[in-house]
Amino acid sequence: MIFHPLFVPSGPRNLFLVQHIACDPAVVERRVLIVPPLFEELNKSRRLFALIAEKLAALGMECVIADISGTGDSDGELSELVWQDWLDDLDSIHDWINEQTPKVPLSILSCRASALLVNDWLARRMPDIHSMTLVQPCTSGKTYCNQFLRLRVLANRFAGVDESLADIRFMLDEGKHVEVAGYSLTNQLFTGLESIDLKDYCQNTVGGLDIIQVSSGSHQNLSPSLKKLLDTWSGQNRVGSHHVDAESFWLTQEISAPKKVIDLVTKTLSINQKYNG
Amino acid sequence: MSTYTHVVEVLRGVLSLEGDNDKYTRQTGLLGSLPQFDSMAVVSIITRLEEEFDFFVDDDEIDAEVFENIGSLVDFIDHKLD
Numbered sequence: 132m133i134f135h136p137l138f139v140p141s142g143p144r145n146l147f148l149v150q151h152i153a154c155d156p157a158v159v160e161r162r163v164l165i166v167p168p169l170f171e172e173l174n175k176s177r178r179l180f181a182l183i184a185e186k187l188a189a190l191g192m193e194c195v196i197a198d199i200s201g202t203g204d205s206d207g208e209l210s211e212l213v214w215q216d217w218l219d220d221l222d223s224i225h226d227w228i229n230e231q232t233p234k235v236p237l238s239i240l241s242c243r244a245s246a247l248l249v250n251d252w253l254a255r256r257m258p259d260i261h262s263m264t265l266v267q268p269c270t271s272g273k274t275y276c277n278q279f280l281r282l283r284v285l286a287n288r289f290a291g292v293d294e295s296l297a298d299i300r301f302m303l304d305e306g307k308h309v310e311v312a313g314y315s316l317t318n319q320l321f322t323g324l325e326s327i328d329l330k331d332y333c334q335n336t337v338g339g340l341d342i343i344q345v346s347s348g349s350h351q352n353l354s355p356s357l358k359k360l361l362d363t364w365s366g367q368n369r370v371g372s373h374h375v376d377a378e379s380f381w382l383t384q385e386i387s388a389p390k391k392v393i394d395l396v397t398k399t400l401s402i403n404q405k406y407n408g
Numbered sequence: 409m410s411t412y413t414h415v416v417e418v419l420r421g422v423l424s425l426e427g428d429n430d431k432y433t434r435q436t437g438l439l440g441s442l443p444q445f446d447s448m449a450v451v452s453i454i455t456r457l458e459e460e461f462d463f464f465v466d467d468d469e470i471d472a473e474v475f476e477n478i479g480s481l482v483d484f485i486d487h488k489l490d
Contacts, residue, residue, distance in 0.1 A: 288470075
């Protein structure tokens with residue numbers, strides 16, 4: 132097993148990637164790019180995606196986990212970035228992967244808000260992607276951004292400071308830096324994320340799309356937002372939906388890497404690699 | 409699935425609560441009772457509930473009374489769904 136941390140240039144910044152590969156690169160038949168969740172959810176889910184990458188590599192796939200600018204160990208300050216920078220980052224990562232193993236089908240695994248970024252990138256830049264798997268995707272950028280800003284609202288409220296969501300939005304609209312849960316943001320990045328609604332995107336991929344819902348309980352029902360997404364996308368592509376009974380690893384206070392999630396994600400990607408439309 | 413059962417499963421998933429659903433009742437205390445129930449937990453739970461039930465919670469709807477116990481939280485959600 133090769134575990135290869137490296138930096139890849141993206142414009143003026145260097146991006147941190149980790150490549151997992153278990154065999155001679157020349158015989159890799161499938162590749163997976165993992166774009167982890169954003170902000171604090173990235174930290175909560177790092178271990179999970181490292182374990183997924185290891186398992187995929189053991190199955191013969193090459194797996195790359197990427198930190199986009201301003202996140203993880205990559206260069207850049209969030210407050211200085213614009214949405215275009217993140218799209219350019221995915222271009223740079225995609226180009227690097229293609230230089231390593233050209234013409235090998237590439238699948239993308241996204242999670243939570245990174246699903247918004249990945250789908251916008253796919254729509255705008257139209258890279259050649261074999262399949263896409265989305266783990267507990269945020270379907271609405273607007274909803275996700277409101278929920279993120281709420282972290283500051285409630286932290287202030289518990290500290291006795293009265294500040295509303297509207298107050299924070301006003302500061303962002305005035306071009307100010309706003310700190311939320313330790314992350315300094317501006318509207319330049321935020322409006323890009325907020326503008327995306329997954330229902331407006333449906334990617335045509337040979338290997339299809341898979342949506343994985345992670346929630347506690349034995350019920351198999353998709354949440355209303357994921358069901359709406361599935362209904363919208365099903366008309367235009369092969370879309371699979373799956374539910375795994377596991378805790379919300381991106382939120383739990385203790386770092387969690389549910390085995391059931393690892394097993395389902397790797398199984399889904401393994402099945403996708405065999406599907407050629 | 410009843411709102412109560414759904415809420416208990418969300419709480420268990422977010423807070424990593426031990427035991428099965430039978431361990432909890434409407435009277436089970438949350439804010440001020442469970443040590444892991446801080447401001448971050450409140451945000452996380454609201455976020456999951458919004459996704460599970462497909463509604464949005466406004467700032468002014470969030471107060472300590474809603475999170476007093478499982479029963480008060482269930483009643484809040486039922487009110488939102490009406």
